Amino acid sequence: MKRDLDKVRNIGISAHIDSGKTTLTERILYYTQRIHAIHEVRGKDGVGATMDSMELEKERGITIQSAATYCNWKGHDINIIDTPGHVDFTVEVERALRVLDGAILILCSVGGVQSQSITVDRQMTRYNVPRIAFINKCDRTGANPYRVTQQLRDKLNLNAIMLQIPIGLENDMEGVVDLVTMKAIYFDGDQGDKLRYEEIPDQLKDEAEEKREELLDAVSMFSDELMEAMLEEQEIPEEMIHAAIRKGTLSLELAPVMIGSAYKNKGVQPLLDAVNAYLPCPLDVENIALDLDNDEAEVKVSNDPNDDLVALAFKLEDGRYGQLTYIRTYQGVIRKGDTIINTRTGKKLKVGRLVRLHSDEMEEIEEAGSGDIVALFGVDCASGDTFCAPSLNWSMSSMHVPAPVISLAISPVDNKAQGNMSKALNRFTKEDPTFKTFVDHETNETIISGMGELHLEVYIERMKREYGAEVEIGAPQVAYRETITKRADFNYTHKKQTGGSGQFGRVGGYMEPLEEGEYEFVDEIVGGVIPREYIPSCDKGFQASMKKGTLIGAPITGVKLVINDGSFHAVDSSDMAFQQAAKGAFREGYAKANPVIMEPIMKVAVEGPSEFQGAVMGSLNQRRGMIVGTFEEGNYTVVEAEMPLSEMFGYSTTLRSLTQGKAEFTMEFSSYKQVPKSVAEELIKAFQAEKSEG
Amino acid sequence: MGYEPLVNQNPLRVLNLGRGSKQLGLVMARAGLGKTALLVQIALDSILRGNRVIHVSIGESIDKTRAWYDDILQFILQDHSVSRPHELIDMVARHRMIMTFKEDAFSRPRLEERLNDLILQDIFRPNCLVVDGFDFESADRAVVEDIKEFLESMSLQAWFSATRHRNDDRVSPAGVPAPCHEVDDLFDTVILLKPEKDATIELEIIRNNGVSVDAGTGLKLDPSTMMIKEG
Structure with missing residues (x-):
């Protein structure tokens, strides 16, 4: 099978929790005919959206694991990595970003750019991932895509340019005006699968002209041809505009903004067109490997299918049939029956079953070319390992893994749980480098540690559900130093x-x-x-x-x-x-x-309506926090603070009751700092007491 | 604490500015000449003398504002050795709070509410306020008077920045250019920043603590740190 790498897109869909990522993915799969019915995230039909494959995710309505899935749109192969939206799982997000060439950043047209979007966007910038913004939920009350576009500029410093304007908003949303073709697009049929192109409605003509000018001004920076055509006031061909947008997007200097409502089946197909038109193919992206035989010298991977294989295992999953390893190939071709080497362990292995994934279902394939995302069966490896043809000894550069900041003692309730627990822990540590486990020899307790309370909670849930290992949980412990x-x-x-x-x-x-x-x-x-x-x-x-x-x-x-x-x-x-x-x-x-105790300090951002700002600041201050700053826009406010992790247990409950559930917070590790004297004294006292008891 | 050289080389010390608790100051310059940097220096000077400062930034993000402090502190630490740099950085962070507002979200009632939130809950008691990005062009005299009155009632020293425009020649009788030419009498101290040919910035004082100053009273500053140029 000869593949045209120009027509491959490896993309991620990344966003704030609840901005409709899973719904959008679901629609994409429906329109690309990978699935034949649409289920909702919290579906009444009990089936749930196809991408959230873990039961727990279905129950909580959130996506924890990034399942990879494949689809085809107008001749382009698109691999979609569904990335988790909660900050506690950022390693998952970062690992997914590593193998992506481009991304769709989804934003809620009401909530706009929230703190999680900022974190995710920062990560994308770090990994040089070009992105298209999709302002979703334009059917909701209070929808304002213009405000969100402005926020993209202000808060994320993106050169955000609208490629579309809405035809009606909230309940009246009918479709969008495409500013490149200057046509109105309506989405007919029960599932919005019939696109109807019309003239732009009269009342929107002026606005469309004005926004098109803005668009052309912005993209003319990326094309001399276009600039000239504009100066000479010629008719500008569509292809020229597409090419300029693509150039700007690939250089990360332009972020095209698309709008719609995935739930109401509006705007999804034009978004797919934009993915094909503006996001990079594997050839557009430079990826670097380290040559282990040559003092880890950097080498550029070629993307050439005729070269020797280099592939990265970016995700493991425990499926019904054993371990499933998601890989991304960077050059060469991987075939069933090939012998490949895991360059971390130096072990040779034979490629058994090779599959292309569509969430829970899979499709057997014979080979996968360079730039593809597929999965291997029954391969023993850890996530982050590199597979090469026997002639090469390269490693895709190591990923930055933060040290865990919180730990928890767990003990199995009975003998059966004991065995299952160790099986589960073994699996989780392989899947997730930020999840660590060890046995404390003094207390004989099993300790698990990770990046936050929710992070550990999810694993404890998974242990129970997937492995039938019920455990008792100790109080969470902060990783002091x-x-x-x-x-x-x-x-x-x-x-x-x-x-x-x-x-x-x-x-x-x-x-x-x-x-x-x-x-x-x-x-x-x-x-x-x-x-x-x-x-x-x-x-x-x-x-x-x-x-x-x-x-x-x-x-x-x-x-x-x-x-x-x-x-x-x-x-x-x-x-x-x-x-x-x-x-x-x-x-x-x-x-x-003069030894001292250090504690992990977290960067916390609380956002919500302005009326609660005083109460929020008070609650942070009480918890030994240092308020770094506040931001206000209209009736919406963000408080940023540096907080000791030990004071953040149960904060979500406090915040909920303080703000009638209208505020939310995100938290990420910032640094270690010395604990104040009074706290140190208490910690020492507690340690002494424990020691004399034990 | 060993920060004396920093305090001494701060332009405010030399000029003996920024002492009065209710003083209202104004820094004016064209875009890009270092108004924000000078405001940050004013804030740092106050912090090094043990005060607490609120940095109000209108139309900027928290991260960008904080980056100003980090950058200027880095420059300072390169030129002046301080025994424990982390302590200095930490001290500055603890004595500073950043309040950012979207352009249309800033108003006296909003500011008053925020300051009261902080003071009544004993979260942060500022001695000094720097306000960067206030729009003098669209604010009329009554608005500025109102803010001044409020700051006086809180016993706060405050410094504002204002942007001059190249093609606007209007000047107040005291020599304060637009857009502040109609409100300049409300400020106790007015400073102008001007670019010099030798890549330094001249700091010209128009009025100091209510006393007008003769033309030509100025200092040369290093544009990267807004510290006094040595030698």
Whole structure:
């Protein structure tokens, strides 16, 4: 099968929760004839939208996992990655963005640019993803696509240009005026599948002319031809405008704005046309791999199907038939029966079943070309792994994975749950790099950690539903850390004489705060006062000490350790003895280095009606928050604050009751900061009490 | 705290500006000459002396406003070594609050309501207010008078910025250009920023604490930090 890469689109649909992402995807699949009936997200028919494949998602009406699906529109192959909208799942979003070439940013015509849209848009900018904005829900009361377009400019700094204007809004929305062709488009039939093109209604003619001028002005920046044609006041061909819009969109300097209402079946087909016309094909996007055989030198992937295979596993799912691995190919062709290599583990594997996905259903295929998104069956790997032909040893650049900020102790209710729980945890950690789990050897508890309360809650739910593992949950724990604030010297002798050969080692030096990085070990020993072979033992001893601080038993970070003195004994010194000496030296220095406790600080944005701003600020202030700033527009306001994570438990409930459910907040990790004295004292007291009990 | 050199090199210190608690100041310049930077310097000067500042930004985002502070602090930290830079940055963040408004959302009642929210709940008690982006062209005298009266009642020192236009020659008797030529008497201090040929900015004081100043009283500033140009 020869594929024309020009006609491939890998796109994401990304947006604020509840702005209608799933509904839009559903409509796209319907119009491209991948599905034959439309179900609603919270459908009464009990079937639910096709993209939300997990039961939990169906129940909550939100999309957690980004399922990939394929469709074809007017000769173009479109792979759609449905991305989650809640900030707790941003790793999922970011991972999806990695494999996308372009995206549709959906906005609610009433809610406009909300804080989540800002987060998602920032991520898209980071990954250089060109996007088309789709202002959805124009049928709702209060719809105002013009205001939302202005917000795209103000809040997201996008050069947002409307390609359409609405014919009526709210209940009266009938269709859109296409400003490129200057035609009115109506969507007839029960499901809006019959497009009717008419002359622009009289009352909209002036506005359409004016907006078309704006459009042409903006896109003429990207085409000299178009600029000339405008100056000479010639008739401007449609293709010229399309080409200029495409150029502007690909350079990320223009964001075309489309409007409609997916729920009312309006504006979806023109949006698909825009995806074909303006979003990049795999050839338009430069992707970089790292050559592992050549000191991780950067290499550009070629997109050429005749080259050797390079593919990235960006998502794992536990399907009914075993592990399903979603991959994106960057060059070469993957065929059933091929032998490929996982470059992280170096393991060879054989391609078994290869499928193209449509949410829950799948279609067996023989091969997939460069730039495609498909899935493999029964391949053992972790998400983020790269697969190559045996001749290559490349890795798609590693993804930035933030450290977890919150943890929770879980314990299975019975023996059956025990086994299922470990199966589930094993699966989740493979799927999601921000979800971590370990067993605390002191308490024998299983600890799970992640990026937020909801993040962990969803996994606990999944454990119960998908794996039948019921667990009891402890109180959420914030991931505190300890660090030092000043330089301190140490000089510690470890000596033990208990018959037979004893233990002896002396370690001297100093520790000081490290502005950047977690741990640094510097060996300044001269004259062999500590023999070479025992230097790594000191390093080991220090590193072991960093695992648990003496204040509250939290891991220690940001310490530079320098050894410059010591002594040894020809018989009694050993690896063990120097490790012990280093541990003693660390204890000694640490106590003098003015250690402090650090806590995760979150960047929180609360948005809602202005009347509640005072109450919102009060509630943040009470929770030890630092209000960074406020933004007001009309009757809508945003409060931005830096909040200690430990104070944010249950905040959604507080906020709901404070604002009659009209405000909402998002939260993302910002940095670690020292806890105030009073809080530190309490934490230390609690730790001491726990220690003496245990 | 070791911030003395910063305090001393701040133009306001040298000019002995910005001391009175109820003082109302005005910074004028054409677009792009550093009005916002000077307002940020005014705010930083106040913060380094232990005060709390509210930065009102009309028509700008919180992130952009904060970026002004971060950039200027970075410049300052490059030129002046401070023993614990993080503490300085943290201190500034704790003593500053940003209030941004969409152009048409800013009004005296709105500002009053917001300040009361902060003060009555003891969240933030400002000593100084800087207001960037206030539209003098469409505000009549009564509006400015109303705001002045309110700020005085709160015992707040406040600084406004205003943009001059190249082709508008109107000037008040005291020498204050449009668009503030009809309200300039409401301000205790008026500063003009002018570009110089040697890529510095000249800071000209028209009126200082209610006393008009002779022409030619000025200082040269480094355009990136709005600090006094050395040497």
